Amino acid sequence: MIRFPSTLSFRLTFWYTCLVIVLITIVFFVSYLSLQKKLDQDMKHDLFEDIVEYQILYEKEGLEGVKREIEQEIKLGEEETFFFQLFDQEGQQLYRSGLSHWQFLPENHHIVKQVFFTREPFFQTIKIEGKDYRAKTIHDLIAPNILLYTGETTEDIRDIMALLFNIFTKVFLIVIPITFGIGWLMSMRAVKGIKEVSRIAAEIERGNLDRRVFVLPQGDEIRQLVNTFNAMLDRIRVLIFEMTEMTDNIAHDLRSPLARIRIISEVSLSNDRTPEEFRTAASDTIEECDRLLQMINSALDVAEIEAGSLLVEKKKVNLSQLVEDACELFEAISENKHIKLTYRMEHNCFINGNIQNLQRMIANLLDNAIKYTLEGGRVDVALTSTQQNIKIMVMDTGMGIPEQDQIRVFDRFYRCDQSRTYDGCGLGLSFSKAVARSHGGDINLRSSLEKGSCFIIELPST
Numbered sequence: 001m002i003r004f005p006s007t008l009s010f011r012l013t014f015w016y017t018c019l020v021i022v023l024i025t026i027v028f029f030v031s032y033l034s035l036q037k038k039l040d041q042d043m044k045h046d047l048f049e050d051i052v053e054y055q056i057l058y059e060k061e062g063l064e065g066v067k068r069e070i071e072q073e074i075k076l077g078e079e080e081t082f083f084f085q086l087f088d089q090e091g092q093q094l095y096r097s098g099l100s101h102w103q104f105l106p107e108n109h110h111i112v113k114q115v116f117f118t119r120e121p122f123f124q125t126i127k128i129e130g131k132d133y134r135a136k137t138i139h140d141l142i143a144p145n146i147l148l149y150t151g152e153t154t155e156d157i158r159d160i161m162a163l164l165f166n167i168f169t170k171v172f173l174i175v176i177p178i179t180f181g182i183g184w185l186m187s188m189r190a191v192k193g194i195k196e197v198s199r200i201a202a203e204i205e206r207g208n209l210d211r212r213v214f215v216l217p218q219g220d221e222i223r224q225l226v227n228t229f230n231a232m233l234d235r236i237r238v239l240i241f242e243m244t245e246m247t248d249n250i251a252h253d254l255r256s257p258l259a260r261i262r263i264i265s266e267v268s269l270s271n272d273r274t275p276e277e278f279r280t281a282a283s284d285t286i287e288e289c290d291r292l293l294q295m296i297n298s299a300l301d302v303a304e305i306e307a308g309s310l311l312v313e314k315k316k317v318n319l320s321q322l323v324e325d326a327c328e329l330f331e332a333i334s335e336n337k338h339i340k341l342t343y344r345m346e347h348n349c350f351i352n353g354n355i356q357n358l359q360r361m362i363a364n365l366l367d368n369a370i371k372y373t374l375e376g377g378r379v380d381v382a383l384t385s386t387q388q389n390i391k392i393m394v395m396d397t398g399m400g401i402p403e404q405d406q407i408r409v410f411d412r413f414y415r416c417d418q419s420r421t422y423d424g425c426g427l428g429l430s431f432s433k434a435v436a437r438s439h440g441g442d443i444n445l446r447s448s449l450e451k452g453s454c455f456i457i458e459l460p461s462t
Helices: 008-076 109-118 155-190 192-205 220-270 275-307 319-336 355-371 428-438
Strands: 082-088 093-096 122-127 134-143 146-153 315-318 340-345 350-353 378-385 389-396 442-448 452-460
Touching: 008 082, 008 093, 008 134, 008 146, 008 155, 109 122, 109 134, 109 146, 192 220, 220 275, 315 319, 315 355, 319 340, 319 355, 319 378, 319 389, 350 355, 350 452, 355 378, 355 389, 355 428, 355 452, 428 442, 428 452
Parallel strands: 340 378
Antiparallel strands: 082 093, 082 146, 122 134, 134 146, 315 350, 378 389, 389 452, 442 452
């Protein structure tokens, strides 16, 4: 069994060649049939013109002049290619040329009577036994009482069509390899850009992430593929950088509680300790373990919410009451830091959501605002609504966020340099943004260094 290459180049060449073959074949057969029809019509027209000529000749020279002209035609031509017969009004034969090659002519007595009656010409195509061509005949009047029956074979038409078919066959055999070669060159040029992408992809697979594909002048499709591929590489590079940085941040955040657990354990085992000291060490170890578990659970929650795989029950939630309760809960913490916490809001603003996740989202923003605001500062919370959405703003007069860090504060485990002195694992803002987006909204940030920050939550209202 013959196995053809499965490459795109071969398939394009194959289908291009097939298309050209089909088009050439269609053009040939349309031309062939049109020419054959035209030649048949021309022969019919020639027969009618012969009748007209004999009509004129009869008017000038009578029956004898017609007979002389017929005999002259026979001497100049080939008797087997045409014939002549003359009939009177009674159907009696007045004259005929040699019919040795025309024994196949059918009985025409009824046709002669019909033509004398209708005074209209009668055309007929006759099959010739043993031949691959036919004869075309005409019955028509050259005088009121004389009918001419004449005909001619279509052998010349057959020869012309056979010559045309032979020419087409030879041209067809020449065109096929030429078409295949041109198709191959065109397909190779068409897939050149794809091959370049594949080559660069192979180099990238070996670890060379700096390679890029140059845009080749091969059409919008290839250019779009190249641009998309290069954009994907840029995105992969950014993701790898972010992943590396996130891994470093995770390692940093995990190392501290693990180091404390190890120190507590070493100190507990180094000397004799009282039961109270062992209980204190165990309590500290549990606290550090809880911190690790909280970090891991928060990371899993963020991943599940972003992936949409966390199945949570959503119901109608009074967001105004939820924000007010959160602010009252954090009032004690803000008073301990001598921070003024104020809140103003519109009442009875409802959304369809999960109350637990919404509570954690607002609590995270309030906790960060109070945590990063120095004593004597203030935190303001505002809730406004329109027919389309609900907007919650958490504003503080804290240290602010550098401009270069603002775009990344919502990334998992990312923490600004000035925030590393505070407790936390860098997941609060990531979780909050994931919750907002899972509810069809988003969180935006406006911040100025040393002036404070403003986090704006926008959620669709019901």
